[in-house]
Amino acid sequence: MYNTGNKMKYPVFKYRWRWMLKNSPEELWKYISNTELFNHDTGLPPVNDLTADGGELVNARHRLKFYRLGIPVEWVEEPFQWVRPERFGVLREYSKGPVAFMRVIVNLNKIEDGDHKTLLTYDVDITPRNPLGLLAIPIQVGLISRIQFGKIFNRYDSHIGISERSIVFEEKNHLNSGNIDRIHKRAAALPKDETSNHLKEKLLNLLSFGTEPYLSQLKPRTLSVMWNVPYPEVLTFLLQATRAGILQMQWEILCPLCRGAKESYEHLDELDSSVHCETCNIDFNANFEQSVSLTFRPVAAIRQVRGERFCVAGPQVTPHIIMQQLLPPEGMKTLSIQLEEGAYRFRALDSPGNQLVRVVAGGDDKYKIIVSEAGWDDNDIQLSHDVSITLQNDSSHEKLVILERTAWSDEATTAAEVTAMQSFRDLFSSEALRPGQEISVGSLAIVFTDLKASTNLYRRIGDAPAFGLVMDHFDTLKAEIVKENGSIVKTIGDAVMAAFRSPDAAVRAMIGAQEALKLNTNKGQDPLKLKVGIHWGPCIAVNLNERLDYFGTTVNMAARLEGFSSGEDIILSEAVFEDPAIVKMIAEKSAKLDCDKIDTTLKGFEGEKFNVFRITPVNQEG
Template identity: 50%
Template sequence: GGRARLLALSEKLVAEGIETELVALLVDHVENSDDFALARIRPYELAAQWQQTRRAVLEACLAATRAGMLDLQWNLICPMCRGGPAMDSLQEVASQVHCAACSIDFTVNFEQSVELTFRLNPSIREVHGDTFCVGGPQVTPHIVVQQLLAPRGNRAIELALEEGRYRLRTLGLPGGQRLRAAENGAREVTLKANSAGWPSEESLIAKRALVELENQTDDEQLFILERTVWSDDAATAAEVTALQVFRDLFAGEALRRGEQISVGTLTVLFTDLKDSTRMYREIGDATAFGRVMNHFDVLKQLIAEEDGALVKTIGDAVMAVFRQPTAAVRAMLRAQQQLGSPPDGMQPLTLKAGLHTGPCIAVTLNDRLDYFGSTVNLAARLEAQSTGGDVVISASVYSDPGVRELLSDGEASLVATRFEIPLKGFAEERFELWRVSVQNRSVSEPRADRGPRAGSSSGVADATGSSTQP
């Protein structure tokens, strides 16, 4: 019965390309674990135990779900006790949830309060696991400090922390501030919560530190400082739904109509082909359509290789999302190079691209998981500023430490030219942008930025043409 089916499915997974060692580890886990472990399988915990990469174990679990060995489930995570019910589909997830154990209502977001886990499919073996608090008997061991601050209020607190990583967040704002406690950290730190979002850099603080909390919003905020050991092992919905492999295998996983749930910070990409209308006229509709379809395949592959996901195509354009800005920049530079230098006999294509990083909202459009918000709108506007062969990035992308490191890498030979421009739909606000390209690659004159181009040295050029290292 069940064991024969398990072994048959394991052979199917190997045939589909999942590593034999991973399949063997998964089968061993299924055969030798108790109901408690098999009712809530956390792929990143298994990755640590098996000394395998997180992505490989996650993809193995997703493939095992498609094959019928596992079932996926979305665990709702109470911000207080970390317990909560499991849902079989994202369509069952509501934006407002009540935790009976803590007697609180909380707003769901994909980054903090929805985790993808798996359970054994009952065709192999029935497992019984009750909803539990992952914090154990002492329900909130991960929470170090909680402070309720009035609108525009502030408070100083003394902290005695163990060495390691922490996160400061509030119940009313998406995302959080990453912290690391160490002996050489700052002994006095000011941490601010505001509607503009949290800093992307990790702050180093002393194990014994005086921390000033500032609520810069017009609403009361509950500040929560928590250890991240548990959440570091969580495959959050924000991360998983932004992966191409998930969107390919589970295209039907979407929110119920009308629901809007925060996914935290994403890097949003929009692309378009330059002069595609002329290409259709010159080589004919059928041939041009084939080239456009081929360019979609190239983009999808390169986006997936950088742990991103293609959300949708719009005519000749693509919308995609990434968890990391650096990955998005790398993917687009590679795409422009590959499309611009095709195999012999194929016509080169010039790709325009724009990137912006910021908070996003997940919704369902056309029965697929999609994203909207000002971050998405701004990214779409940036694509229009690209002239082809360059990637236009916003200040939030440029300020990411990984992006700055990539731009300063001499071997990459990248040039980032700064310019400012008002963007339609944003109340004539002027935006600080950068045009990133490979040095010595021919880039046509900017449409809105008519200043001199970057000089011959790699680095960052301002609007006057002077060059400085980022």
């Protein structure tokens, strides 16, 4: 008799597959735990995230849905749990479709067996929800998935280190002849030098054969590695390709905790600086230094990239998280973890605060972390590289405990970095913030220059020749600034305001500019003398006259420093002078740079006093 009130009992199908792989667990982790790439490669349909609609899910659980062979499949996914680079797993509980439960656990064990360094064990426990599941699971999972997964893992394994790029490439060409004609037509606007031609070819290949998840978020730094071309050149090329109408920019706002992209905009003036993260359940303010990053994607007329997601929460969605574990109320777990030296923190989702730890040689090799309503203790904790950690949940709630690196990923291209680039300002002169919007860009080196005695120059050699010299000096200055990845923010008469990401880049560019001005001088003529002041500190980006500009104390101070320059020296604030890179530069160039402290102090805005320093490049020719 068929009884709808009682769920039919189905057996649990348990599968365990093993593969021996040539790379080490550390090398494989980035690919094997990239569930987005893997699900796409296995041919699973993209998922719809229904989490926000349903409500009531805690600890980063997701409600997800897709259609497979026309059948709706819907499930709640527990947070992935992992310990990098050894293990990850997830549990899914289904409310629609042929499956009731599925648990996947993947282990990467280090082995030494001839050519093989890793034993990959893939465990799947799967319970049917209905007779269709009972029939389909042994075929779909037991036979088809086993063969298919093995092929994919072996493909990743054989490409790592040799031709990593082929992992993000497919055999099928996604471009039709119309797309290709359009690319060539638009590419005519790109520079014709050797580097550009080389990169054009690489980009065409990527647009033709790249997988969709990869193309939906092109990162300049990963492309620089894959193409083996220096990062600044790749970034500039991608900006040029955007100007030419092949790519488009995506300004992504990253959550400071999970670092996931929460909002994405094509233009800076669409950006709203207050953002909410669903996963972490926090509100935050975007700043250019950390939370706004730039990625690219092809424009739809070149290649349609739907931006579909194939997995929303696998370990590679948050690669800075080393360990993530779900602990039941009063639960406890002990795990052994391998950690590289550096700064980390423990935190629990939806709990305030965190516990900072440092990993150093000789640190504790055993440690117990207690998660409670009382918060974290602030002891200075030092852990060893190989540590056994006990996680203990003293609270009466389930806790998602996370161990993560505190350093921001250096894979991201930050808005602070891009907006301080000359090529960005040249190509997207109207790309600015919304009027009235102010956004922190972190610290910049701000440079002010002016020509010494330019009024005398006009009087002495006449207006037209003097004007020519002044214009040439702008070109010289710009060339030296671009060489150091800085940018001219604006010119005011003969004066220039420029911005750099680091103090040493600013100092090198200015030494270069003063030297170049000397070299460019005709015989018998007095060289133009460039007065320079440099300060380094936090700045705020604003929209001023439709251009991206900076303001703040740092800018005001830098403007005042320039007044102390004689035109044969560079005036540095204490913040610049004491920067480790400058200290090193002065020590190394001791024969070529004289430096002294100026006998004055600048008053800041709250009565603070600043020391001021002068460096003078010593003339080597004489």
